[in-house]
Amino acid sequence: MSADRRPSRRQVLRWLGVGAGVVVVGGTAARAGDQGLFAPRTGPAxxxxxxxxxxxxxxxxxxxxxxxxxxxxxxxxxxxxxxxxxxxxxxxxxxxxxxxxxxxxxxxxxxxxxxxxxxxxxxxxxxxxxxxxxxxxxxxxxxxxxxxxxxxxxxxxxDRHSDRGPYPAEVPSTPLLDDVRSVALSGSERVDIVWVTGTAALARLGRLLTDAAQALVDDERMSIDNAALVRYDHGQVERRMDGLTMDAQGMSAFMTVAAQLAPAVPRHQADASWVSATRSVHTATARAYALVVGDRDDVATRVHAGRAVQRLHLALVARGWAMQHMNQAVEMAERDVLTGTADRFDGPLSDLAGGRVVTVVRAGRPSGRAVPSxxxxxxxxxx
Ligand SMILES: Cc1cc2nc3c(=O)[nH]c(=O)nc-3n(C[C@H](O)[C@H](O)[C@H](O)COP(=O)(O)O)c2cc1C
CATH class of the missing domain: 3.40.109.10 (NADH Oxidase)
Structure with missing residues (x-):
């Protein structure tokens, strides 16, 4: 190449920039394809x-x-x-x-x-x-x-999907809560459903659930097992057809795409995001909680509790409302017994419910972020 046709330093940098851009865009598009972003939730899974x-x-x-x-x-x-x-x-x-x-x-x-x-x-x-x-x-x-x-x-x-997005400010009326509670309990034995409503009680249970999420991620073994079914990789979703996908986490559209394009985040980072979402989204926008009460150690009671809570979810969705299970406080109550830790969660849950809590959910109006898993x-x- 003659001296006068040799590219200037600026030209070389510009070409490199364009080339890098092509690689980045091409790489991102390829990653988006691999992650199923062009046809979300359409495969065999x-x-x-x-x-x-x-x-x-x-x-x-x-x-x-x-x-x-x-x-x-x-x-x-x-x-x-x-x-x-x-x-x-x-x-x-x-x-x-x-x-x-x-x-x-x-x-x-x-x-x-x-x-x-x-x-x-x-x-x-x-x-x-x-x-x-x-x-x-x-x-x-x-x-x-x-x-x-x-x-x-x-x-x-x-139409029923777990809705982990923010719930708008509308508070469910007492007749609505009574109605869906009776639909949920129809045919279920051994269990009851107690609604937690009102600013003070919502805040109290919200703090307990956030503390439980923090306690869970602070327990290394719990954190590891809690992360095992999180699916960052679309190929894995298609093969395993189970687990928690990024797009079902109720994040904004931008964060959902970013989470799917990015490589899997380290476990401690994901734990911190979950605790943060628990504090600032899940509990901050819970408009009511349902506490399902019964003998937690009895297998048949647990099956009835699951039946009731699924019926509750269907009844809420049929009336234009949303629901999310929130089990961390019960999980940590059971964990504390196993590890010999003084009770932190069972007593406060029982105080709120007036009985032994089998499972917890929050309810509110949907904000349109729930998708199938x-x-x-x-x-x-x-x-
Ligand atoms: C017993 C039980 C416990 C659950 N605990 C939680 C929970 O603590 N947090 C949460 O976000 N979802 C929880 N879920 C919801 C599941 O993650 C959800 O049902 C599953 O991912 C399938 O998604 P789908 O409900 O949208 O079909 C729970 C569901 C059940 C039945």
């Missing part, structure tokens, strides 16, 4: 939300759309004549976060609730028996029937 088989298989298809802790989907279904038997899949676990499988059993109750609600529209009359102890936890007999009233909750099954298909869970 989300197919369960759109497929509606008929008959008994349709009942199981509704069951798998239920909530489960960390979206672990610890359910197994078996057809036995005209009934569905539901058992707890012990291979799916939250480790020390759910050492006694309280949340696993709640998840079974959630699945049973969806199954029961869906059955009449599929021409099947459901008859639920919750069984004590291990093995099969619930049996749902389904008798063909041609004229059944369809529960108003049925349509909410596909992945699901394993019926073929994987029906044995």
């Amino acid at each position: 989300y197919a369960a939300w759109h497929e509606h088989p008929s008959g008994v298989r349709g009942v199981v298809a509704a069951a798998v759309l239920a909530a489960s802790a960390h979206n672990m989907q610890n359910w197994r279904f078996r057809l036995d004549g005209g009934a569905i038997e539901v058992s707890d899949d012990l291979t799916r676990s939250l480790g020390v976060v759910d050492a006694h499988r309280r949340e696993a059993h709640l998840g079974i109750g959630c699945a049973v609730a969806n199954a029961e609600v869906a059955a009449p529209a599929l021409g099947l009359a459901p008859d639920l028996v919750v069984l004590p102890g291990a093995g099969v936890l619930a049996r749902l007999a389904l008798a063909p029937h041609d004229r059944l009233p369809v529960d108003g909750l049925d349509a909410a099954i596909v 992945p699901r394993r298909p019926v073929s994987q869970v029906l044995g």
Whole structure:
């Protein structure tokens, strides 16, 4: 190259800048493609939300759309004549976060609730028996029937998602809370639902839940197991079809895209973000909390509690409201017993509820950030 045609230093820098820009844009676009951002929630991991088989298989298809802790989907279904038997899949676990499988059993109750609600529209009359102890936890007999009233909750099954976004300032009225509470408890035994409302009580429970989130991340073992089902990688979502995805965390659109484009953040950073969201979003905008009360150590009670809380969620969604489970205070209450730590959470929860708390949720109007989470298909869970 002759001296006069040699590029100036400024030109070289400009070309490098353009080149770097192309690489960055190209790299970002490739990463966005890998993370499924161009067609969000459309792959096989989300197919369960759109497929509606008929008959008994349709009942199981509704069951798998239920909530489960960390979206672990610890359910197994078996057809036995005209009934569905539901058992707890012990291979799916939250480790020390759910050492006694309280949340696993709640998840079974959630699945049973969806199954029961869906059955009449599929021409099947459901008859639920919750069984004590291990093995099969619930049996749902389904008798063909041609004229059944369809529960108003049925349509909410596909619209129900855990809503972790901020809830606008509207406070739910007492008649609304009474109404959804009675829908939730209809057919549920052994449990009650206590609403926590009013500025002082909301603030008190909000502080307790934030303290519990901080205590959880300060406990290294809890923090590790709590993070195990967080899915940063879209490929993993497609393969595993479970877990907590970035786009279901209720963040703003900008933060959701950024979180999906960025590599997985270190665990301690994710923990700090969760505690911060608990303080400044989840508890700060909770308009009511429901405390489900019962004998926390009894398996059948946990299944009934899961059934009630799933029905509560469906009832709220059917009326245009949103819900998020918030279990950290109960998790830490159980953890404190295991580690021999003086009680920090059980006493205050019981004071608020007037009984032993099995699980906690918050409610409010949605701000439009809830989206579906992945699901394993019926073929994987029906044995
Ligand atoms: C027993 C139980 C405990 C849960 N605990 C929490 C919780 O503490 N925080 C939270 O944000 N979601 C919690 N969830 C919600 C699940 O993460 C959620 O159901 C799952 O990711 C599937 O998403 P979906 O509910 O939108 O279908 C819980 C759900 C259940 C059934």
